[in-house]
Amino acid sequence: MWTYDRKLQYPVKIKTPNHNLASIIISQLGGPDGELAASMRYLNQRYSMPYGEVTGILTDVGTEELAHLEMVGAILYQLTRDLSPDEIAGTPFATYFVDHTVGVYPVSASGQKARVTYDNIIRLCDDPDVLDPIRYLREREIVHYQRFGDALRIATDHMNEKNFYAINPSYDQ
Protein backbone atom coordinates (compact mmCIF):
# COMPACT_ATOMS: atom_id res chain seq x y z
CA MET A 1 0.00 0.00 0.00
CA TRP A 2 1.23 3.46 -0.85
CA THR A 3 -0.07 6.94 -0.16
CA TYR A 4 0.60 9.84 -2.48
CA ASP A 5 2.15 13.00 -1.08
CA ARG A 6 1.01 15.99 -3.07
CA LYS A 7 4.45 17.51 -3.27
CA LEU A 8 7.66 16.76 -5.08
CA GLN A 9 10.43 15.33 -2.97
CA TYR A 10 12.63 18.18 -4.14
CA PRO A 11 11.41 21.26 -6.01
CA VAL A 12 11.45 21.36 -9.81
CA LYS A 13 10.96 24.77 -11.34
CA ILE A 14 12.33 25.11 -14.87
CA LYS A 15 12.00 28.44 -16.62
CA THR A 16 13.15 27.55 -20.13
CA PRO A 17 11.67 24.68 -22.13
CA ASN A 18 14.31 22.64 -23.94
CA HIS A 19 13.21 19.58 -25.90
CA ASN A 20 16.77 18.47 -26.65
CA LEU A 21 17.52 18.31 -22.97
CA ALA A 22 14.26 16.48 -22.41
CA SER A 23 15.19 13.86 -25.00
CA ILE A 24 18.40 13.17 -23.08
CA ILE A 25 16.74 13.01 -19.67
CA ILE A 26 13.85 10.83 -20.72
CA SER A 27 15.82 7.62 -20.28
CA GLN A 28 15.82 8.34 -16.56
CA LEU A 29 12.06 7.91 -16.56
CA GLY A 30 11.38 4.52 -18.08
CA GLY A 31 14.76 3.49 -19.48
CA PRO A 32 16.54 0.28 -18.48
CA ASP A 33 18.29 2.08 -15.64
CA GLY A 34 15.63 4.67 -15.02
CA GLU A 35 13.77 5.50 -11.85
CA LEU A 36 10.86 3.24 -12.66
CA ALA A 37 13.11 0.24 -13.25
CA ALA A 38 14.97 1.00 -10.04
CA SER A 39 11.82 1.28 -8.00
CA MET A 40 10.39 -1.94 -9.36
CA ARG A 41 13.66 -3.76 -8.85
CA TYR A 42 13.96 -2.77 -5.18
CA LEU A 43 10.34 -3.27 -4.33
CA ASN A 44 10.25 -6.69 -5.98
CA GLN A 45 13.44 -7.82 -4.29
CA ARG A 46 11.89 -7.39 -0.86
CA TYR A 47 9.67 -10.42 -0.57
CA SER A 48 12.19 -13.17 -0.02
CA MET A 49 14.62 -10.94 1.84
CA PRO A 50 15.39 -12.56 5.20
CA TYR A 51 16.88 -9.46 6.86
CA GLY A 52 14.51 -6.85 8.23
CA GLU A 53 16.97 -4.01 7.79
CA VAL A 54 17.43 -4.81 4.10
CA THR A 55 13.71 -5.29 3.63
CA GLY A 56 13.24 -1.85 5.18
CA ILE A 57 15.82 -0.29 2.92
CA LEU A 58 14.39 -1.92 -0.19
CA THR A 59 10.93 -0.72 0.81
CA ASP A 60 11.94 2.83 1.62
CA VAL A 61 14.38 3.27 -1.24
CA GLY A 62 11.99 1.64 -3.69
CA THR A 63 9.34 4.07 -2.52
CA GLU A 64 11.66 7.02 -2.79
CA GLU A 65 12.49 6.03 -6.37
CA LEU A 66 8.84 6.65 -7.16
CA ALA A 67 9.33 10.17 -5.84
CA HIS A 68 12.30 10.42 -8.19
CA LEU A 69 10.18 9.16 -11.04
CA GLU A 70 7.77 12.00 -10.38
CA MET A 71 10.59 14.50 -10.29
CA VAL A 72 11.88 13.26 -13.66
CA GLY A 73 8.32 13.53 -14.95
CA ALA A 74 8.11 17.08 -13.65
CA ILE A 75 11.42 17.92 -15.31
CA LEU A 76 10.27 16.50 -18.65
CA TYR A 77 6.92 18.19 -18.38
CA GLN A 78 8.41 21.54 -17.60
CA LEU A 79 11.08 21.20 -20.30
CA THR A 80 8.44 20.61 -22.97
CA ARG A 81 5.41 22.45 -21.65
CA ASP A 82 5.38 25.46 -23.98
CA LEU A 83 6.52 23.78 -27.17
CA SER A 84 4.18 23.69 -30.13
CA PRO A 85 3.84 20.50 -32.21
CA ASP A 86 5.81 22.30 -34.96
CA GLU A 87 8.71 22.94 -32.60
CA ILE A 88 8.72 19.31 -31.50
CA ALA A 89 8.48 17.77 -34.99
CA GLY A 90 11.84 16.56 -36.24
CA THR A 91 13.41 16.46 -32.78
CA PRO A 92 14.33 13.26 -30.93
CA PHE A 93 11.46 14.07 -28.61
CA ALA A 94 8.81 13.70 -31.29
CA THR A 95 8.29 10.00 -30.68
CA TYR A 96 7.79 10.54 -26.96
CA PHE A 97 5.35 13.34 -27.68
CA VAL A 98 3.39 10.97 -29.88
CA ASP A 99 3.37 8.25 -27.25
CA HIS A 100 2.39 10.33 -24.26
CA THR A 101 0.08 13.12 -25.21
CA VAL A 102 -2.72 11.38 -27.04
CA GLY A 103 -5.07 11.35 -24.10
CA VAL A 104 -6.41 8.73 -21.74
CA TYR A 105 -6.92 5.79 -24.13
CA PRO A 106 -3.41 4.30 -23.73
CA VAL A 107 -3.59 4.57 -19.94
CA SER A 108 -6.96 2.96 -20.00
CA ALA A 109 -5.69 0.23 -22.31
CA SER A 110 -2.78 -0.61 -20.01
CA GLY A 111 -5.30 -1.15 -17.23
CA GLN A 112 -7.09 -3.54 -19.54
CA LYS A 113 -3.85 -5.38 -20.24
CA ALA A 114 -3.24 -5.71 -16.53
CA ARG A 115 -6.73 -7.08 -16.14
CA VAL A 116 -6.19 -9.63 -18.93
CA THR A 117 -2.97 -10.65 -17.25
CA TYR A 118 -4.90 -11.26 -14.05
CA ASP A 119 -7.43 -13.30 -16.04
CA ASN A 120 -4.59 -15.52 -17.27
CA ILE A 121 -3.19 -15.88 -13.78
CA ILE A 122 -6.61 -16.87 -12.47
CA ARG A 123 -6.87 -19.55 -15.19
CA LEU A 124 -3.52 -20.98 -14.21
CA CYS A 125 -3.87 -20.70 -10.46
CA ASP A 126 -5.74 -23.13 -8.21
CA ASP A 127 -4.68 -21.94 -4.78
CA PRO A 128 -7.63 -20.08 -3.22
CA ASP A 129 -5.30 -18.18 -0.92
CA VAL A 130 -3.66 -16.75 -4.03
CA LEU A 131 -6.81 -16.45 -6.12
CA ASP A 132 -8.53 -14.35 -3.49
CA PRO A 133 -6.05 -11.45 -3.57
CA ILE A 134 -5.58 -11.88 -7.35
CA ARG A 135 -9.33 -11.49 -7.85
CA TYR A 136 -9.23 -8.44 -5.63
CA LEU A 137 -6.47 -6.93 -7.79
CA ARG A 138 -8.38 -7.82 -10.94
CA GLU A 139 -11.45 -6.11 -9.52
CA ARG A 140 -9.38 -3.04 -8.85
CA GLU A 141 -8.24 -3.00 -12.49
CA ILE A 142 -11.87 -3.06 -13.55
CA VAL A 143 -12.64 -0.19 -11.21
CA HIS A 144 -9.64 1.69 -12.56
CA TYR A 145 -10.87 1.05 -16.06
CA GLN A 146 -14.22 2.45 -15.07
CA ARG A 147 -12.56 5.52 -13.61
CA PHE A 148 -10.52 5.92 -16.81
CA GLY A 149 -13.82 5.74 -18.61
CA ASP A 150 -14.96 8.61 -16.41
CA ALA A 151 -11.69 10.39 -17.15
CA LEU A 152 -12.26 9.93 -20.87
CA ARG A 153 -15.75 11.34 -20.51
CA ILE A 154 -14.43 14.34 -18.59
CA ALA A 155 -11.73 14.77 -21.23
CA THR A 156 -14.31 14.57 -23.99
CA ASP A 157 -16.39 17.20 -22.25
CA HIS A 158 -13.38 19.50 -22.42
CA MET A 159 -12.54 18.56 -25.98
CA ASN A 160 -13.71 21.84 -27.42
CA GLU A 161 -11.65 23.86 -25.01
CA LYS A 162 -8.23 25.09 -26.04
CA ASN A 163 -5.09 22.98 -25.85
CA PHE A 164 -6.61 19.54 -25.67
CA TYR A 165 -4.69 17.10 -27.79
CA ALA A 166 -6.68 13.92 -28.34
CA ILE A 167 -8.78 14.63 -31.39
CA ASN A 168 -9.09 18.36 -31.13
CA PRO A 169 -10.46 19.39 -34.53
CA SER A 170 -8.17 22.41 -34.62
CA TYR A 171 -5.20 20.01 -34.82
CA ASP A 172 -6.68 17.26 -36.96
CA GLN A 173 -8.36 19.01 -39.82
Added chain:
Amino acid sequence: MTNRRFAPAFSGNDQASLTRRLQAIDFAIQDTVLYLDAYPDDADALDYYRSLIEARAGLLAARSKEMPLTVYDNTGTDWDWVKAPWPWQPEAN
Protein backbone atom coordinates in the same frame (compact mmCIF):
# COMPACT_ATOMS: atom_id res chain seq x y z
CA MET B 1 24.78 10.25 14.50
CA THR B 2 25.02 12.22 17.73
CA ASN B 3 22.67 14.89 19.05
CA ARG B 4 21.68 16.29 15.70
CA ARG B 5 19.07 18.99 15.57
CA PHE B 6 17.02 20.01 12.57
CA ALA B 7 17.59 23.66 11.69
CA PRO B 8 14.79 24.91 9.45
CA ALA B 9 16.21 26.68 6.41
CA PHE B 10 12.89 28.11 5.20
CA SER B 11 10.08 30.20 6.67
CA GLY B 12 6.74 31.61 5.55
CA ASN B 13 3.15 30.41 5.74
CA ASP B 14 1.90 30.66 2.16
CA GLN B 15 1.31 27.41 0.28
CA ALA B 16 4.65 27.41 -1.55
CA SER B 17 6.62 28.18 1.62
CA LEU B 18 4.80 25.54 3.62
CA THR B 19 5.48 23.05 0.84
CA ARG B 20 9.16 23.97 0.85
CA ARG B 21 9.35 23.65 4.65
CA LEU B 22 7.65 20.27 4.48
CA GLN B 23 9.99 19.12 1.69
CA ALA B 24 12.96 20.06 3.84
CA ILE B 25 11.81 18.26 6.97
CA ASP B 26 10.57 15.25 4.99
CA PHE B 27 13.95 14.98 3.34
CA ALA B 28 15.57 14.94 6.79
CA ILE B 29 13.09 12.28 7.85
CA GLN B 30 13.67 10.19 4.72
CA ASP B 31 17.41 10.29 5.24
CA THR B 32 17.01 9.39 8.91
CA VAL B 33 14.61 6.58 8.05
CA LEU B 34 17.09 5.04 5.61
CA TYR B 35 19.79 5.35 8.24
CA LEU B 36 17.57 3.74 10.88
CA ASP B 37 16.72 0.93 8.48
CA ALA B 38 20.41 0.10 8.40
CA TYR B 39 21.11 0.94 12.08
CA PRO B 40 17.89 0.27 13.96
CA ASP B 41 19.64 0.26 17.36
CA ASP B 42 21.10 3.77 17.09
CA ALA B 43 19.37 5.54 20.01
CA ASP B 44 20.57 9.01 18.96
CA ALA B 45 19.17 8.56 15.46
CA LEU B 46 15.89 7.41 16.94
CA ASP B 47 15.76 10.51 19.16
CA TYR B 48 16.45 12.66 16.12
CA TYR B 49 13.70 10.85 14.19
CA ARG B 50 11.21 11.51 17.02
CA SER B 51 12.10 15.20 17.14
CA LEU B 52 11.58 15.46 13.37
CA ILE B 53 8.19 13.78 13.51
CA GLU B 54 7.14 16.13 16.29
CA ALA B 55 8.28 19.18 14.30
CA ARG B 56 6.50 17.89 11.20
CA ALA B 57 3.07 17.60 12.84
CA GLY B 58 2.45 21.34 13.10
CA LEU B 59 3.76 21.93 9.60
CA LEU B 60 1.49 19.28 8.14
CA ALA B 61 -1.56 20.83 9.81
CA ALA B 62 -0.68 24.27 8.44
CA ARG B 63 0.02 23.03 4.92
CA SER B 64 -3.17 20.92 4.90
CA LYS B 65 -5.23 24.08 5.33
CA GLU B 66 -3.79 25.40 2.05
CA MET B 67 -3.55 22.14 0.12
CA PRO B 68 -3.92 18.60 1.45
CA LEU B 69 -0.72 16.60 1.42
CA THR B 70 -2.45 13.24 1.23
CA VAL B 71 -6.05 12.14 0.71
CA TYR B 72 -6.26 11.91 4.50
CA ASP B 73 -5.61 15.64 4.93
CA ASN B 74 -8.43 17.31 2.96
CA THR B 75 -9.58 19.21 6.02
CA GLY B 76 -11.22 22.17 4.22
CA THR B 77 -14.85 22.47 3.18
CA ASP B 78 -13.97 22.03 -0.53
CA TRP B 79 -12.37 19.06 -2.29
CA ASP B 80 -9.04 20.87 -2.61
CA TRP B 81 -7.30 17.66 -3.64
CA VAL B 82 -8.06 18.25 -7.33
CA LYS B 83 -7.15 21.92 -7.37
CA ALA B 84 -4.08 23.33 -9.11
CA PRO B 85 -1.21 23.70 -8.74
CA TRP B 86 -0.08 20.09 -8.96
CA PRO B 87 3.34 19.16 -7.62
CA TRP B 88 5.00 18.94 -11.03
CA GLN B 89 3.84 22.38 -12.08
CA PRO B 90 6.35 25.20 -11.65
CA GLU B 91 3.80 27.23 -9.70
CA ALA B 92 3.85 24.64 -6.92
CA ASN B 93 7.59 24.83 -6.49
